[in-house]
Amino acid sequence: MNMTTRPNSTNIPENWDRSGLPGWTYHSEALFELEKSEIFLKHWQIAGHVNDIPAPGDWLTFDILDERGLIMRGKDGVVRAFHNLCRHRGARLADGEAGHCKNAMVCPFHGWVYNLDGTLRGPSRPETFGQMDRSEFGLKPIDLEIWHGFIFIRFLPSDQPSVRDMLGDYDADFTGYRSDELLPASRRAGWGTVLPVNWKSVRDVDNEGYHVAMAHPSLQDLYGRSYRDIVHPSGLVSSHAVFGDQPG
Ligand code: FES
Ligand SMILES: [Fe+2]
Structure with missing residues (x-):
């Protein structure tokens, strides 16, 4: 990268408070509860890359705190995010970090079948449910945004701006590195x-x-x-x- 095209640092005010956060903010349980909802669940979380799930039926999961996310590529090629919970009795739908389902996602508890776009194809033994509007029982969507190939999800509604707006200053870098073409070195490779x-x-x-x-x-x-x-x-x-x- 050409260093001469870099922006210069914004001038930092002389009187900037550099003392940091008070110590209690690092061990307050009450503050941590607030941080969970107001920061972690209402803000975008990076959950993967579109090339982690290149084919229709590919999926990956992303859990944070007590929430479970499922990100799946539909037959139409669209990547969508859902709560990883069956609409019947809330069983975890996709088990594991990543995988592939051929035509549909089948709940391991009682066998409800979901299309790859999250709509309910049907319950098992549908006659036991009487009149049922299947369109009411699709997987619950989660906010999702794809920015330069990276998948961001947000579990709770929020007025936080889009990823595109927030990370606009990095746009040229990510374009330059062709981040949307990145390929995983191995499936869900990572460390923690x-x-x-x-x-x-x-x-x-x-x-x-x-x-x-x-x-x-x-x-x-x-x-x-x-x-x-x-x-x-x-x-x-x-x-x-x-x-x-x-x-x-
Ligand atoms: S909980 Fe999924 S089919 Fe019953
Ligand atoms: Fe370091």
Whole structure:
């Protein structure tokens, strides 16, 4: 990438309060309950990439807190998100991280059958349900937005702007890297770890590149000399660097 096309950092006010959040915000159960609904469930969560589910019938799941999401590509090629709950008695519909269903998703509890677009094809033993309007019992949709190939979902309704609006400052980068063409190295490849800390502590560590020289010597070798954090006018931050031609 051409560094000369990068925006310069917005001027940070001299009197910016850099003291951080008070300590109690990291261990208050009451605040964490608020954060669950107001941040994690009302905000977009990145759940995967369209190329994780390239074919009709491919699906992946995304769970957060007590919510379960199911993202599935329909026969029409459209990617949709639903609560991963059967409309009969709430059984988990898709079990596992990812998979493929040929023609329909069948609930493992009593066998209700859903089309790949989430509509109910029919209950098993339909005669036991009398008159039933199947259109009332499709899977419950979840907000979904695809941005440069990445799938974002949002479990609770919210007035948060679209992903496209919020991440607009990164648009050129994602276009340049052709992110929508990314292919998974393996199905649902990834890694994770559980730490006994508040989630904000992880963000605190990762929101600057100042620590790279000491904490990540191999990254420092790779691009450390040109590493810089940029604060965009919108408040978004990005970090930029070019590969070095020599260590250090
Ligand atoms: S809970 Fe799914 S068919 Fe009964
Ligand atoms: Fe780091």
